[in-house]
Amino acid sequence: MRIQPIQNKYENEIVDLILNIQQKEFNVPVTLEDQPDLLDIENFYYKPGGLFLGAFIDEKLVGTIALVKFNAEAGAIRKMFVKKEYRGKEFQIAQQLLEQLIAYSKENGIKDLYLGTVTLLQAALRFYEKNNFVTIPKEALPTDFPLMKPDNVFCHLNLNQ
Secondary structure (H helix, E strand, C coil): CEEEECCHHHHHHHHHHHHHHHHHHCCCCCCCCCCHHHHCHHHHHHCCCCEEEEEEECCEEEEEEEEEEEECCEEEEEEEEECHHHCCCCCCHHHHHHHHHHHHHHHCCCCEEEEEECCCCHHHHHHHHHCCCEEECHHHCCCCCCCCCCCCEEEEEECCC
């Protein structure tokens, strides 16, 4: 497996991976129209100082994670998805994606990471808790945090600890 920064060149694979997981696997009522960032990765993620990583096995995209830098010292984790057949301890794809995103964040002066998810994704919540994220109320999010409509659970990780 290899992890690398990816951009619009991988747009079709990214959209296919993410929408299949959101819509078909978890029935999250979200469409491509609700996620215009997926069609403009360079401007949405990279220009403000963020990142979009892809995990590849045999040249196939099997996982993604992205960072939206929304102020000088804070970022939001987005688009953390791993194909069903590549999840779990055996592959450690989610763990490696998260570790690379955290390393990038620290190198680029980000002190706090936040994320939003949905109650339905219990395995994801356990994964973030295992990685020292703390669940916080929506009111505790920074005012400039980029909210996503379906999100109803929010987490925070201080990178200085």
